[in-house]
Amino acid sequence: MIPSTVREIHDAYDSGKLTPVELTKQYFGRIDASKHNAFITLCKDRALAQAEAMTAELKNKHGGKVPRREKSLFGIPMGIKDVQVIDGVRTTAGSKMLDNYIPPYTATSVQKLENAGVITMGKLNMDEFAMGSSNENSAYGPVLHPTHPDRVPGGSSGGSGTAVAADLVFAATGTDTGGSIRLPASFCGIVGMKPTYGRISRYGLIAFASSLDQIGPMAKTVEDAALICQVMAGVDELDETSAEAPVEDWQKVVRDTAAAPSAEGLRVGVPKEYFIDGIEPEVKNAIEASINKLKAQGAAIVPISLPHTKYAVSTYYVIAVSEASSNLSRMDGVRFGVRPPAALEAKTPADFYKKVRANFGLEVKRRIILGTFALSSGYYDAYYRRAAQVRRLMREDFEKAFQQCDVIVSPVAPMTAFKLGERSKNPLQMYLVDIFTIPASMAGLPAMSVPIAKDAGGLSIGMHLIASRFKESTLFKAAALVEGGVK
Ligand code: GLN
Numbered sequence: 231m232i233p234s235t236v237r238e239i240h241d242a243y244d245s246g247k248l249t250p251v252e253l254t255k256q257y258f259g260r261i262d263a264s265k266h267n268a269f270i271t272l273c274k275d276r277a278l279a280q281a282e283a284m285t286a287e288l289k290n291k292h293g294g295k296v297p298r299r300e301k302s303l304f305g306i307p308m309g310i311k312d313v314q315v316i317d318g319v320r321t322t323a324g325s326k327m328l329d330n331y332i333p334p335y336t337a338t339s340v341q342k343l344e345n346a347g348v349i350t351m352g353k354l355n356m357d358e359f360a361m362g363s364s365n366e367n368s369a370y371g372p373v374l375h376p377t378h379p380d381r382v383p384g385g386s387s388g389g390s391g392t393a394v395a396a397d398l399v400f401a402a403t404g405t406d407t408g409g410s411i412r413l414p415a416s417f418c419g420i421v422g423m424k425p426t427y428g429r430i431s432r433y434g435l436i437a438f439a440s441s442l443d444q445i446g447p448m449a450k451t452v453e454d455a456a457l458i459c460q461v462m463a464g465v466d467e468l469d470e471t472s473a474e475a476p477v478e479d480w481q482k483v484v485r486d487t488a489a490a491p492s493a494e495g496l497r498v499g500v501p502k503e504y505f506i507d508g509i510e511p512e513v514k515n516a517i518e519a520s521i522n523k524l525k526a527q528g529a530a531i532v533p534i535s536l537p538h539t540k541y542a543v544s545t546y547y548v549i550a551v552s553e554a555s556s557n558l559s560r561m562d563g564v565r566f567g568v569r570p571p572a573a574l575e576a577k578t579p580a581d582f583y584k585k586v587r588a589n590f591g592l593e594v595k596r597r598i599i600l601g602t603f604a605l606s607s608g609y610y611d612a613y614y615r616r617a618a619q620v621r622r623l624m625r626e627d628f629e630k631a632f633q634q635c636d637v638i639v640s641p642v643a644p645m646t647a648f649k650l651g652e653r654s655k656n657p658l659q660m661y662l663v664d665i666f667t668i669p670a671s672m673a674g675l676p677a678m679s680v681p682i683a684k685d686a687g688g689l690s691i692g693m694h695l696i697a698s699r700f701k702e703s704t705l706f707k708a709a710a711l712v713e714g715g716v717k
Contacts, residue, residue: 232256232397234308236454239400240296243288243305250288250305254349255279256305258523261351261398266374266383269395270312271320273715274350280349281305301480303386303461303472304347309399310388312353314340314359315434319350323385323436324368325357326497327567327589330457337434338469339403339445339581357391357558358591359558360405360438363387363413366654369594376418381647384414390448391418392567401449401458405435405441408546409642409667414449415679416642416692421455421709422448426700427674428473430459431466436560439553440471442546452680452709453488456480459702475700483703487710494528494710499635500531502665503539508597509644516683516691517641523715524639532635534625541620542668543661548604548617549672556592562586596657625673628698638696640666642679646689670696676705680712 233239233248242248246330254277261269288294295528296304310316315325315333322328324383344350357367365373367390373388375381376395384391387404391414394402404411407425413424424446435445463477500521505514525531533669561567563586573585577624590598604613643663653659670677679692692714697705 234450234462236457238306239306240298243296244309246294250281250284250349253305254278254307254682257351257399262632263393264396264398265379266376266396266398267371268373268390268396268398269352270324270355270370270389271310272705273319273350275348275349276305284347284349301347302457303343303367304350305401306347306448307349307351308343308352309351309390309393309402310340311356311387311403311405313356313405313436314403316350319353321353321436322370323360324356324370325590325594326369327561329365329568332666335434338431338466339664342462342502343403343458354387354393354402357386358434358594359554360386360407361554361593361597361704363409363660364648364654364685365389365414367591368414368648369591370648371438377688378647381689382417384417384647384677385412386410387448389420390424394418394420394448394450399611400407400456404446404448406444406446406673407439407550410692411448411666412642412667412677412679412692413664416681417647417690418449419443419681419684420450421678421680421713422446423455423459423678424472425459425463425563425702426475426676428471429475429676429702430462431464431472433466437551437557440557441553442550445506452706452713453484454485455678458704462547468657470675473686473700473701478703479571480702480706483706485668485711486533487707489526491711493524493527493583493711493713496524496529496711497532497635497639498524498529498708499534499631499638501534501536501539501640502640503536504640506644509641510685512685513641513646513691517639517693520682520712520715521639527711527715529641532651534631534634534638536624536631536669538620538624539669542624542672543665545617546664546672547661548613548619551597551601552604552614553601555598555605558598558714561590575636587640593657621672624669628669628673628675635648636697636701636704640694642666642692642694646685646687646691647669662694666694675699678700678709680709682712682716
């Protein structure tokens with residue numbers, strides 16, 4: 231039996247019905263049997279050593295009970311997206327460029343998880359450098375959808391989405407720059423949450439677009455996502471963009487809400503710009519049904535407007551590619567990056583770089599070229615600066631909206647999981663998948679995806695919730711109500 235909540239696992243440990251070693255082996259058994267391609271690297275020896283230490287600790291200390299207070303994730307097997315570094319564990323970011331990279335240090339987010347008792351099962355597959363919405367841009371092959379193998383799991387944290395939904399790990403980390411946690415969570419039918427910009431330290435996260443990147447939890451329930459989020463959150467002297475804001479007990483917020491569910495006093499904003507033509511009718515109906523359930527629980531439904539939404543995708547793709555071109559310049563075969571044999575024969579520095587950077591995949595090359603162009607002298611004002619100005623307008627839209635409401639709801643994506651290959655030929659088609667998730671990223675707001683329904687083909691539909699900066703408590707409360715309404 232695979233337990234479905236942290237509480238269940240801890241109860242099973244307490245009663246002696248299960249040990250961390252047994253649970254870890256169960257999960258590895260499922261990983262070995264799986265054809266999803268969810269992992270790039272497994273950490274079997276390392277994970278079993280962690281599990282053995284915990285099994286011994288459980289036996290010899292704390293009177294055989296899980297030390298829930300000090301180690302709230304004691305003996306919980308998780309997968310880590312392969313863009314967060316771990317000392318001594320190969321980390322590729324889904325790229326051939328880092329095929330042999332063994333980092334000499336550990337990301338703060340991962341360190342905090344392990345300090346709380348997490349067993350690290352392995353590094354999860356992803357779109358190369360987190361660029362994509364379908365996981366088809368991984369240099370290690372696409373990840374299959376957990377239940378529909380002809381479909382994508384969403385991206386870029388597609389390995390995380392599939393691994394959690396298919397029970398290959400208990401929970402996972404993801405990263406989200408424009409939707410990469412929320413989209414795969416929605417497609418795979420799990421909970422995915424992106425905190426406020428700065429909540430979770432990015433020390434040890436391989437950067438894509440630094441003004442947008444965030445780490446967050448992907449789990450089966452809102453309560454477990456809240457717990458994992460609060461373990462990773464907090465200021466970190468190693469990341470100057472990490473925020474001082476106090477970390478609250480979000481797990482308690484979720485538990486209290488579930489114990490006495492009421493949306494009384496909660497103002498739910500419904501943006502008119504988010505219900506565009508082109509949304510699949512089943513997605514639209516499911517969102518409307520969830521909004522009605524919130525209303526029935528006592529919420530006030532408030533129509534709002536976010537007028538600059540129409541510029542979100544285009545400005546995002548100026549800002550994200552510009553920052554990516556700068557961040558990826560360190561992959562030069564000297565500081566970072568595989569140096570292929572041909573590069574060693576190069577006669578000129580230009581030829582050397584050309585041979586090294588041939589390791590990048592097509593989408594990454596496209597973005598580096600676009601970003602380098604957008605940042606070049608004479609164009610910076612026309613593109614990056616202008617996009618930054620529009621971004622400020624989008625942020626102001628949200629500030630105004632949050633005077634009228636506490637949480638904003640929308641679909642996560644206009645569609646459910648699409649077929650492998652369906653959109654990969656046309657980058658614009660792929661970019662439009664993120665139309666609803668990008669605005670919250672541009673404004674640095676906490677947002678999440680909660681599964682609410684399935685379409686006629688059995689594919690999951692997620693509801694997107696957005697809260698004001700550092701209002702994770704409100705976000706988790708609303709998410710708990712939505713989740714409760716589904717059951
Ligand atoms: N799909 C978007 C992109 O390709 C977002 C990716 C992400 O959030 N990492 O840029």
